[in-house]
Amino acid sequence: MTFHFYCTDCKDYLGKYESHLTKNFDKTNSNLTCPNLNCQIVHDPNSLKEGNFFATLSISYQISALLELELVRDALSVSLKKINDSLFDVPEKLSDITDGELYKEKRRHLFEEFDISLTGNTDESPVFKSSRASMWLIQEVINELPPQLRWAHGIVGGLWFGKGHPNMKLFIEAYVNELQELSTQGVFWKHGNTNVESRVFTLCGGFDSPARCAVQNMVQFNGYFGCPWCLHPGVLVEDTVKYVTLEDEPELRTEETIKVMEDVLKMKKGNLKGIKGSSPMILAKGPDFLRGICHDYMHAVLLGVTRQLTDIYLTSVGEQFYVGTPNHVRRIDSRLLSIKPPHSFTRLPRSIADRIFWKANEWKTWLLYYAAPCLSGILPDKFLRHFSLLSSSVFLLLQDLILPEDTDKAEEMLTEFVIQTEIFFGSAAMTFNIHQMLHIASSVRDLGPLWAHSAFVFEGGNGKMLNLVTAAKAVPLQVLNRFCLEKKLEHLFNNGNNSDKFYTFYKTLHCKSTLKNCRTVDLGLHLLGKEKVKSTFYETEERAYITAVGGVPETVSEYSRIIYNSRMYHSELYTRAGKTDNTVVSISGGSSEFVKITKFVLLGPMPGTIDSSANRAHRLLASPCKTAMCGSEAAFSSASD
Numbered sequence: 228m229t230f231h232f233y234c235t236d237c238k239d240y241l242g243k244y245e246s247h248l249t250k251n252f253d254k255t256n257s258n259l260t261c262p263n264l265n266c267q268i269v270h271d272p273n274s275l276k277e278g279n280f281f282a283t284l285s286i287s288y289q290i291s292a293l294l295e296l297e298l299v300r301d302a303l304s305v306s307l308k309k310i311n312d313s314l315f316d317v318p319e320k321l322s323d324i325t326d327g328e329l330y331k332e333k334r335r336h337l338f339e340e341f342d343i344s345l346t347g348n349t350d351e352s353p354v355f356k357s358s359r360a361s362m363w364l365i366q367e368v369i370n371e372l373p374p375q376l377r378w379a380h381g382i383v384g385g386l387w388f389g390k391g392h393p394n395m396k397l398f399i400e401a402y403v404n405e406l407q408e409l410s411t412q413g414v415f416w417k418h419g420n421t422n423v424e425s426r427v428f429t430l431c432g433g434f435d436s437p438a439r440c441a442v443q444n445m446v447q448f449n450g451y452f453g454c455p456w457c458l459h460p461g462v463l464v465e466d467t468v469k470y471v472t473l474e475d476e477p478e479l480r481t482e483e484t485i486k487v488m489e490d491v492l493k494m495k496k497g498n499l500k501g502i503k504g505s506s507p508m509i510l511a512k513g514p515d516f517l518r519g520i521c522h523d524y525m526h527a528v529l530l531g532v533t534r535q536l537t538d539i540y541l542t543s544v545g546e547q548f549y550v551g552t553p554n555h556v557r558r559i560d561s562r563l564l565s566i567k568p569p570h571s572f573t574r575l576p577r578s579i580a581d582r583i584f585w586k587a588n589e590w591k592t593w594l595l596y597y598a599a600p601c602l603s604g605i606l607p608d609k610f611l612r613h614f615s616l617l618s619s620s621v622f623l624l625l626q627d628l629i630l631p632e633d634t635d636k637a638e639e640m641l642t643e644f645v646i647q648t649e650i651f652f653g654s655a656a657m658t659f660n661i662h663q664m665l666h667i668a669s670s671v672r673d674l675g676p677l678w679a680h681s682a683f684v685f686e687g688g689n690g691k692m693l694n695l696v697t698a699a700k701a702v703p704l705q706v707l708n709r710f711c712l713e714k715k716l717e718h719l720f721n722n723g724n725n726s727d728k729f730y731t732f733y734k735t736l737h738c739k740s741t742l743k744n745c746r747t748v749d750l751g752l753h754l755l756g757k758e759k760v761k762s763t764f765y766e767t768e769e770r771a772y773i774t775a776v777g778g779v780p781e782t783v784s785e786y787s788r789i790i791y792n793s794r795m796y797h798s799e800l801y802t803r804a805g806k807t808d809n810t811v812v813s814i815s816g817g818s819s820e821f822v823k824i825t826k827f828v829l830l831g832p833m834p835g836t837i838d839s840s841a842n843r844a845h846r847l848l849a850s851p852c853k854t855a856m857c858g859s860e861a862a863f864s865s866a867s868d
Contacts, residue, residue: 228245228282228283228284228285228707228711229243229244229245229282229283229401230243230244230245230280230281230282231243231280231281231282231283231397231401232244232259232270232279232280233279233280233281233394233397234261234263234266234268234270234279235268235270235279236261236266236268237261237263237265237266238393238394238397239261239262239263239266239394240262240397241259241260241261241262241270242259243401258270258271279389280388280389280703281363281385281386281387281388281389281393281397281398281401282385282386282703282707283384283385283401283402283405284383284384284385284386284707285405286367286382286384286405286406286409286427287405287408287409287414287427289382289383289714290343290369290382290414290425290427291414291415291416292714292718293369293380293382294414294416294417294425295416295718296718296721298376298721299372299376299380300416300417300418302372302373302376303343303369303371303372304418304419306325306371306372306373307340307341307343307371310325310334310371311334311340314331314334314335315335319630319631320628320629320630320631321628321629321634321671321672321675321676322627322628322629322675322676323374323675323676323679324346324370324430324431324674324675324679324680325370325371325675326675327671327672327673327674327675328672328673329430329431329515329518329519329673329674330344330370330430330673330674330675333428333430333513333515337428337512337513338426338428339426341418341423341424341425342413342425342426342427342428343369343370343371343425343426343427343428344369344370344371344427344428344429344430344513345367345368345369345370345382345427345428345429345430346367346368346370346430346431346432346433346521346680347365347366347367347384347429347431347432347433348365348366348367348432348433348434348682348685349363349364349365349366349385349398349399349432349434349438349442350363350364350434350435350438350682350685350686350689351363351392351438352364352689352690352692352693354388354693354696354702355699359390359391360388360389360390360702361388361389361390361391362386362387362388362689362692362693362702362703362706363386363387363388363393363398364383364385364386364387364685364688364689364692365383365384365385365386365398365399365402366381366382366383366384366685366688366689367381367382367383367384367429368380368381368382368684369382370430374679378684378687381684381685381688383688383692383710384402384405385398385401385402386692386703386706386707388702388703388706392437392441393441395438395441395442395507396444396507398507399442399507399508400507403507403508403511406427406428406429406511406512407511407512409426409427409428410426410427410428410511410512410513411426411512412426413425413426413427414427428511428512428513428514429508429511429513429514429519430513430514430519431514431515431518431519431520431521431674431680432508432514432519432520432521433521433523433680433681433682433685434520434521434523434682435523435526435682436448436526436527436659436660439455439520440453440455442506442507442508443455443506443516443520444502444503444504444505444506444507445498445501445502445503446498446501446503448659449467449468449659450468450501451468451501452498452500452501453468453501453659454470454477454501454659454662454663454666455480455501455517455520456479456480456517456520456666456669457477457478457479457480457665457666458477458478458479458480458500459473459477459662460477462654464654464655464657465655467655469654469655469657469658470657470658470659470661470662471649471654471657472645472646472649472657480517481517482515482516482517485502485516485517518669518670518673518674519673519674521670521674521680521681522663522666522667522670522677523680523681523682524621524624524625524667524677524681525587525681525682525683525686526587526682527660527663527664527667528594528617528621528660528664528667528677529587529590529591529594530587530590531658531660531663532617532660532661532664533590533593533594533617534582534585534590535656535658535660535661536614536617537579537582537593537598538582539652539656540602540606540610541556541579541582547607548606548607548610548651548652550602550605550606555605556579556580558605559579559601559602559605560578560579560580562600562601563576563578563579563597563601564576564577564578566597567804567806567807567808568592568596568807568808569795569807569808569809570794570795570797570807570809571794571795572588572592572807573588574586574588574589574592575806575807576589576592576597577589579601587683587686588683594617594618594621595618595621595622595625598614598618599611599614599615599618602614609651610651613644613647613648613651616640616641616643616644616647617640617641617644617664619637619640620636620637620638620640620641620644620668621637621677623636623637624637624667624668624671624676624677625676625677625678626676627676629671629675629676634668634671634672635668637668637671638668638669641664641665641667641668642665644664645661645662645664645665648661692706692710695709695710695713716733716736719733720733744756744757746758748829751791751792751793752789752790752791752792753789753790753791754786754788754789754827754829755786755787755788755789755790756786756787756788756801758784758785758786758829759784759785759786760782760783760784760785760831761782761783761784761785762781762782764779764783772830776830776833778833778834779833779834780830780831780832780833780834781831781832781833781834782831782832783828783829783830783831784828784829784831785800785826785827785828786798786800786826786827786828786829787800787801787826787827788801788809788827789827795809796809796810796812796824796827797809797810797824798810798824798825798826798827799823799824799825799826800825800826810823810824811823811824812824
């Protein structure tokens with residue numbers, strides 16, 4: 228861990244102090260003088276520990292520690308083999324960031340067989356509501372790991388604490404120094420029985436608009452030529468720069484033109500078509516400064532466009548699209564608050580009047596699921612169709628598997644959406660977030676589905692770090708000490724060779740309460756709750772059993788809940804769900820046929836057969852989509868389907 232001090236006045240770099248333990252921070256005794264000739268303030272480093280410093284953490288050490296874990300190592304080996312085997316294939320569909328055009332180009336021309344890449348992020352997290360002090364984290368994830376492992380094992384590259392925005396040039400350059408080394412001398416790990424070296428490159432970064440401007444060293448998004456992907460000049464509308472529809476389509480930026488602009492700016496001050504100078508990431512090997520800047524749909528689409536449109540509908544008094552009258556709001560709320568979402572939705576619906584407090588996940592469910600039924604018959608049809616263009620296109624770009632025609636269709640709909648936005652709501656509505664929708668499909672082609680590079684996982688990391696703060700003094704030292712301790716405990720737990728007492732202690736600290744009544748019958752299938760054994764059946768049930776398995780079993784065990792492929796499903800027997808509903812499923816993946824689950828059954832022995840656990844598991848009606856009993860009819864499927 229390395230501490231970097233900066234001047235409290237001008238934020239120039241003062242020097243660094245390396246330490247393995249943050250408790251040794253107090254041993255820095257030498258005064259530090261600001262090198263800025265117009266400042267030259269003398270600082271006591273021990274007085275700076277309350278803030279006005281930033282720390283960088285060893286990326287190499289964190290990756291090496293991860294690769295000591297057998298689960299991570301094996302998953303990376305399998306993933307790299309799959310990626311390299313299909314490197315020159317044209318993907319039929321996009322399923323992750325490693326299917327994107329940019330990733331494949333980098334792996335063909337820059338990466339070697341075992342090299343790995345990172346997606347980075349930096350964003351602001353206010354620490355206290357009553358203070359201007361905030362924390363900025365640099366976080367990364369390893370793209371070659373499967374998504375769940377990738378997100379569970381994030382890497383922290385740096386932490387800045389202080390008032391106001393950081394000096395991004397200082398912050399990023401300190402972080403990039405290690406990335407430079409890792410792109411030539413990588414980390415070593417055991418691949419099977421062979422020791423291999425993996426160089427580490429930065430592939431892309433996802434940022435909100437202010438952070439992206441700082442990382443790219445561009446003008447703010449609300450300035451002229453503020454788009455990092457094209458040369459739209461921006462037009463002043465009501466004293467604010469807007470991105471109105473132009474007669475001629477703006478020219479796209481290229482990496483070559485940006486380099487030319489940066490060279491020109493070395494000889495004069497100012498900015499050239501939005502470029503202020505070289506990016507602090509310029510020394511890093513690997514990132515593409517245009518295609519590698521992700522369109523973060525969390526900020527741009529959910530907290531940006533979706534919230535903007537909803538506010539327009541509810542606040543534009545007198546307009547034909549205005550639905551903010553008390554009567555309209557009551558009707559919308561009546562529908563919204565009656566929705567019982569499935570267990571996988573992390574937040575329950577809240578009143579539309581409380582939308583100022585909605586989190587990104589709530590805007591996501593509003594955009595994709597709630598808005599259309601809640602606004603139908605209230606918002607005039609042409610405006611609802613306009614909103615549906617955004618909803619449908621984002622849905623396509625968030626799929627687990629995206630076909631090329633899906634991306635093309637989404638791009639067409641988003642283009643129509645942007646054009647209609649100006650027609651319906653005027654030039655004042657043409658914000659930078661609206662303009663971004665024209666570029667978002669290209670980002671998916673380069674970097675895979677929107678979920679593969681969104682800020683949601685990094686926001687979760689910010690939240691975890693903020694939860695480490697328990698006192699108002701020495702906040703960054705609290706965070707760093709506890710983060711290092713957490714990582715060490717996690718590594719010890721996952722690496723084995725520990726006492727039972729340690730495992731018990733770790734689980735007490737970190738693991739959620741375990742289910743008391745849980746029976747695992749197959750990989751990915753768990754039966755929950757107390758079983759209810761039945762030996763007599765209704766006639767409709769007997770017919771269903773005969774149709775499904777050719778006869779009526781002697782007994783069946785009924786269950787009210789199951790977990791199947793990490794998803795929770797309820798039957799009507801489960802009465803404690805309250806405000807959620809996990810009982811309705813699609814029979815055949817995405818069709819318009821739905822059933823309501825009455826019960827889950829585990830078949831007992833058939834007459835004349837031996838009851839064995841293996842036999843019972845084999846005849847378990849495992850797929851919840853096909854074991855639903857709805858009304859007077861029952862739908863079943865054998866476990867082998």
